[in-house]
Amino acid sequence: MPRPSSSDTRYLEQNHGKWRVTIAVPRDLQSKLGTRLKRPLQTDSLAIANQLKWQVIGELKAEIEAARRGPGGATKADVLTREALAMAAQRARAQTHEEIDTLDYAVRERSEAILGRPIAVEQLPGHDAEPVYDPEKEAAAAQFQALAMGEATPIAHHHRQFVEQAGNKSRTRGDDERAIRFLASWCESKRVTPTLEAITRREAVRFMDDLPTLTPEPLSPVTLKKYLNRLSRYWQWLELRGHVQNDVWARLQLPKPKIKPQEERAFTDDEVGRLLKGDAPQKLHDLMRIGALTGARLDAIVDLKVKDCAAGLFTFKPQKKEAKERAVPIHPALYEIVARRIEGKAPEDDVFPEWPAPKKEGSQRERSFKASNQFTDYRRTVGVDHVVPGQRRSLVNFHSFRRWFITKAEQADQPESIIAAVVGHKRKGMTLGRYSAGPLIAQARRCVEAVTLPTEKVDSSKPS
Template identity: 40%
Template sequence: MPRKPDPEMAYLTVHDGLYRVSMGVPKELRSQLGSRLVKSTGTKSKGQAKIARDRIVPEFKKKIEDAWKARGGKRGSLLAEALETRKLLETASDDLADFMIKGALERSDEILDEGATWVDEPTPDGVFPVRRPTPEAVKAVTEFRRVLAGDTPIAFHHQAFVDGLKIKPRSKLDEPRALSILLDWLEANDIEPFIENINKRNAIRFLDWLDADTNLSWASKAKYFGRIKFYWSWLARREYAKENPFADLNLDKPETERADDERPYTDAEVQKLLMGSPMEGDRMRDVMMIAALTGARLDAVIDLKVGGLFDGYFTFKAQKKERDVRDVPVHPDLDEIVARRIAGKAPEDDLFPEWPGPPSTSVKPRSSYFSKRYTKYTSDIGVRDEEVGRRRSKINFHSWRRWFITKLERARVREPLIAAIVGHKRPGMTLGLYSGGPEFLEAQEAIALVKLPPLDGSPVVEERSLMPRRRS
């Protein structure tokens, strides 16, 4: 018989040693809010976490309630009723329309009656009872009448918009986050979440707030603002909105945050990472080694199958703008890892079964859990390069790829060959379109030129870089 959940621990989970509050989101709202609302309590104390939970849970419930409202209400709700009535009015005959409008007015009176108080007020004709409805009822009726008159909740068309996007499922996760940011701002500024309320003035106010008053990095601000702009472009094209007030608005990129500030690992950092003792042991170290000596991206490494190792080369799945799988010769220093990991396994078996992916219903990549553990490992041993206001460290797992490319360049390997090995677009029509690619043996010899720093603790002598931007 399954154990009953502890009511005292409702909504509380533990992540990386800290309690956090987690609440599931109704399926209909996941295009707006994602699958779960999660917020860390910032404490390891159960008692303190329960206090924080009692504050966070009402916030989450309010967020879900507002999301229903922005979508058009729950099935059977007042907003949903108003939208359904408006839809029927569009094709109703004059007599039916008059009947439906009369019914809507009666429905408004019913709402105003709920919880209302009656007071006797004198008039020239005598004393008569006057209804004093609650503020909540007045607000509900105002929204009801606005929807009947033609106003549309902002999220009403959002699911159709998301469904029609030709992008990867993981990228679609940015859509509910972006919409949630806008809805939160509207709520904070007491602006009803209707498409018709987003005029040029409010669009500029939202942009100014997003730029100045949020803790997001510039890249995240630009991404989310771009998704809102694209949604409104979609609405305007279908005449669900009169115009796109975000069309000519953009976030200015600060000069202090440059994408090319991210850098390769130094040899000393590589030595420290490979000689360290991650909690995961070889299952993390083997991934680092393959990334270091192939230049492959994390997801391509984690997703390797035993059958993707034949005749001395890895076959990595296509990533980014690659059109097909990519073969990369096995570096001699990886022979032991490869032999150990393929022993006794079938071709369809995972090379890294220790790193399972998220549930099948999730759109996150299989490498997402490794990525979190790797970030913790690099933080624990101090291999980070962080600046205030930056979204992430200047060095991260992608720095293995940068280190590998740097080593190939310093070994005097031709640029077109480097591009072919790491899956970058090769320059020009001649090599990029017509060539069948470099010779496998040449790539094998080039990769063997990449040398790891000593892994016995010997001092590392860093090679001097020509690029000034790499200086500390």
Template identity: 50%
Template sequence: MALSRNADRKFLELHGNKWRVVVPVPRKAQAAIGKTKLRQSLPTDSLAEANRLKWPVVAKLQRQIDRALRPDDHLGQALHLAQQRRDAVAATGDAEPEENQIDDYIEEIQGPVLAEDEFGEPIYDPQREAAAHRFADIAYSRATPLSASREKYEAQLTVAPRTRADDVRAFAYLLEWCDREGIPAFRETFGRREAVRFHDDFATSGERHPVTLNKYMRRLSTFWKWMVRRGEVQSNIWQTLTYAVPHETDETEERPFSDTELKALLRGPAVQHMHDLMRLAALTGARLEVLVSLKVGDCHDGSIRFKAAKKEKRARLVPIHPDLEAIILRRTEGRQDEDDLFPEWPPVVKKGSLRERSFKASQHFTTYRRSVGVTDPVEGKRRDRVNFHSFRRWFITKAEQADQPESTIATVVGHKREGMTFGVYSSGPKLEQAKRCVEAVLLPEASDIAVLPFKKPHDQR
């Protein structure tokens, strides 16, 4: 029995309590579009109404895919000729040969005359004529596509893979919006007014948190700053365009573990490598990614060498806490310096993956944490108030409560030290001072927490 038209879910999916259109992107167009599916929300929770509204949206999204499958092959040549013409004008003031070459290309793109109108003016194929006009505008430097410098810009980006992906995604969102709204995506015409319009529309284009929205706005701003430095645009039109982030309160912001929660985690039925990882996190204040990335050779002479992470400028040494000595010995004895300290969580092997090495360890910990009842969810937020980063918060809290100097704590955990005195002039505390700071942090009722059996490396399974 055929489905009723009103019950048809083709090109539709329910998102929250509203329907949205979903059109798959063919594999060969995914690189150009930056997505595997195109989606657009519909203002209805009724399936019947969604079926009535979907077809114009489907057609629009499919046109976007068609353009990606058949890109303007003349863009590169137009940009090349535009540069040649500018160089000739700068050198001699005369660009007639270059302009003649441009005109020849325009005639070729325009194609043959199909007919004449009532005034004797030639009539060309509309699509070819439109392409010729675009070519002329670019070649004569009347219109430069926003994407003209993207390849060079992306080649010069020195950011983490996830940030690079955010950058590409933000620019794709912008071009998609320009196409949807019929706004020419050219440097000469896309200004502050258009940026404000995009900013306003972007906030309502999906259920993204303001923090996520601001992340994409920063990436667009970074691209414009790069173009300003190169003299390609006059100003950064995205400056000050941000979204207000809801104020966090004591009831919603992420926090350290309580001592009770920490004891539940350390006493629970975790596997050996998770117990080791939790203790290292609690007694070093290190981030999860740098912990699982440690090599055996990073643990020497009573210290752990942590690689620079986030905005840190350099690697740092952290003295090994007495309660970690047995763990470090067990994980390093008889092994080579280049061996992983935590081989249980190997690097991601899939080429092009944006996942950090710590992804699986984070998932493992979240499942375990919830299994022992350590959870503090907030309505409307994806992340729990307590997570693996709560070990880092707990370490900093305990070090402060043990009267350790703030600047020393910052050095141990890799935070930027504030002020001119400590942040600029000082080279940092000595290792002895860092050792006192680390050893001032004690696991809650350490003697009451079951001691794990010592296992030599060949006993590990």
């Protein structure tokens, strides 16, 4: 068998005549670990260094992963997995049979080292004596060899790259990560090897059937279907890059519920009145009124800055499928609120500093997360709720202000196309949807001012 090449210096550098392993640290972790991780091999022989380096590469990559994870670090299994995947990646890049043979030799040597010495000898009649190994070490060695030879790939191995390239919003990224966690948990409970190669169509169907039982609380069929869809998108991405043969999740459908879930609805006038008269903190009263008189989504309101409240207009950031920011005239009933909240502040200051953006780096929560929870608690205290058996979410929530605004504008005989433009919905038809530049501000203002709160008198003096 060929020995490791005497000219292969990948992952290696010389320091004072001896070889050491060196690995680049991802940019986002360089403040913790420095730009490169290095570890001496205590040998001046390149051939020996090539035999020793793979274990060290695995350990250093596990150290990088542990820094990314935070407290808890990496287990011994993580270290071996990293080492094996490093070898598999190198093997995939090999360009000659000699390079492949060299790496295969290194894989077998490392597998034998993991396996260790026999713990016993088994003698069967008519057969030679067979060594018996520790079952855990034997399994670890077999898994290491399968990973390193490219015969097995952990299901989440490419997932981070998939999520980053998809460029989805934080909520969808959260769905992607939960879907993978559910699949990994299911593999562990069903003793299915958690590799891409092991997830066949048959296993995908089994997972689909078991998915409703994997969550702590029952989830709606719509939510469960969302996780299957995210797995399917991941597999499609893998198929395009040659990591899997096909999308095993394609066309999988959970059984439809016998009872069609009721759709969420607008607040009634009575419910809006109770919400606006209730004993809520000022920040919630301001938030509710802006929501009711703009039809804006909660996160867009909470994210407003002082500069977004100029010239009698709110400028809301784009959300959902909106292509650009959206200007909405400020309703006269909101003049006092806006004037009070922007007084003495700089253009970049927050209109709602009570709900700052998440401090945790990489947090997937929207800025409005806490505001939504506080509104929900308050809404329930004034008896505004609509819970249907079998459905997790109430049929009314902060978004019901948006539905209420649209309802009131429609009842005030405002054109559908103008209402759609004000709330950021796609306008219907080719003429309005593709060729129109949108309504004039005066038209949008008439639409906004056609809606009035059921408990408020309007002060028509404009803000300065």
